[in-house]
Amino acid sequence: MHQSKLCTLVIDCPPQEFQQAVAFWSHALGRRPPEGADLGKRYVEMEVPVDRIQVLLQQSEDSPAVHLDIETDDVDAEVARLEAAGAERKRQVRTWWVMKAPSGHDFCVVKPQSQDFPAGANQWDGSGE
Template identity: 50%
Template sequence: MHHSRLCTLVLDCKVDDLAESTAFWSRALGKPVGNPDSDGDGRYAELETAEDEPIILLQRVEHESRVHLDIETDDVQAEAERLEALGAKKIAFRHGRWWVMEAPSGHRFCVVRRQREAFGPHLNRWD
């Protein structure tokens, strides 16, 4: 048995400097900037969201700009296998911590370890 839920909306931004994109999305979504430089090298920024809302993360990328979802889980391998059985493809296992997956529709998404202390509401239980 394991658990999972929608965790993060990731705004992939093909930009040199993430600050302008962070300011735009903060104003557009009415969410203050929580951390303008989550990893200390300008690659990630996070907007403030309530505990029962998905995290909104901006990520500086090399590929074209797009939006992808993260699904958090207490068992990354089991969740990736469950999704693969539904028709998704495993694309890459990154840093030994998360799977980049592709839905049958071609949309990319990630299966990540739990991101917040408590799973909170909207938790799925898989046997």
């Protein structure tokens, strides 16, 4: 048995537009990066209450996009469960997988990211249900 839940909305931004994107999304969402955040880093996480979905801006050479991260206590089991539902593995990055949904949307399966994991997580048995 393993657990998983939606944890992060990731906004992929071209590096040359990253600072402008952080300023825009901060204003649009009413959230801001932590005080003193280094906008030169690849990731900037917006401040949100613990019980809310995380919003992360990521510098990416890919086309601007938005993707979701699903956190889990068993990456292999969650990837297998999602493959059985029609998703495809695209590539492994360190400890997580970039996946492609049957709809064509990319998403990632990652180790726990939220401070309150596993609160609110779904529980899956070995059959994927």
